[in-house]
Amino acid sequence: MNPLSIPLMPGCPWYQAHMLYPPNVDWCEQKVCSIFMTPFNTLTNLAFMLLGLYIWSQMKKSPSKILRFFGIAMYTVGFTSLIYHASLNFYTQVLDFIGMYMFCVLLIMCNRSRGPVEGRTWPAPPRTFYRFWIWVLGITVLTTVSGKLIPHFPIQIFVLLLIFEIIRTEFKKTAPSRKFFWMSFASLVVAATFSALDAARILCFSENHFFQGHGMWHVFSAIALYFSFRHIRQFENELY
Numbered sequence: 001m002n003p004l005s006i007p008l009m010p011g012c013p014w015y016q017a018h019m020l021y022p023p024n025v026d027w028c029e030q031k032v033c034s035i036f037m038t039p040f041n042t043l044t045n046l047a048f049m050l051l052g053l054y055i056w057s058q059m060k061k062s063p064s065k066i067l068r069f070f071g072i073a074m075y076t077v078g079f080t081s082l083i084y085h086a087s088l089n090f091y092t093q094v095l096d097f098i099g100m101y102m103f104c105v106l107l108i109m110c111n112r113s114r115g116p117v118e119g120r121t122w123p124a125p126p127r128t129f130y131r132f133w134i135w136v137l138g139i140t141v142l143t144t145v146s147g148k149l150i151p152h153f154p155i156q157i158f159v160l161l162l163i164f165e166i167i168r169t170e171f172k173k174t175a176p177s178r179k180f181f182w183m184s185f186a187s188l189v190v191a192a193t194f195s196a197l198d199a200a201r202i203l204c205f206s207e208n209h210f211f212q213g214h215g216m217w218h219v220f221s222a223i224a225l226y227f228s229f230r231h232i233r234q235f236e237n238e239l240y
Helices: 015-020 039-043 046-059 065-087 090-113 128-149 157-170 179-199 213-233
Strands: none
Touching: 039 065, 039 213, 046 065, 046 213, 065 090, 065 128, 065 213, 090 128, 090 157, 090 213, 128 157, 179 213
């Protein structure tokens, strides 16, 4: 029997972890008895991973360690999200957030490292990535504690706050062009619309494992992150 035709039940992969430690959000796609509990929402994360590998191949010889890290960060976004949507439990959800935090903090680090030396607000090497990991791990701990101690706490708010900080720090700096920034922003709006319609069950075909609103969030978010990389790449000579 096709595992996609079997509903989630005791004995299925991830069943116990999902029931004991459920995530704080329930996407539309029907959960199935498979190593990929939600197949479409899982496999659409390949968009992040493939674009991450492409960025890495383009930047592996860049003199900027920050830009060389972009491909790794984007691949991590996809990999951690893939694990989460395959297993759907709170602890792999936190892992998913680590991937998103890495990319968001990377953009904040880039914005604060741009421009004339006297205008930079992110520490120079060797403390550049030390500060980066302090941010990522600190927000991850805050997410985990909030999610476990405060019932129904919307941990997604931390990603939203980081996005606001990305936009704030972007417009505190000058840029020769913001074409790719606005393309990234537009792609993110499309992605967020798909995800919101999924969460509200307005765009919901639960048994369809070939199209899901949240899966389209992954696809358009991957495009948004790629455009954000293209925007930051123009500052290659300014980044440490």
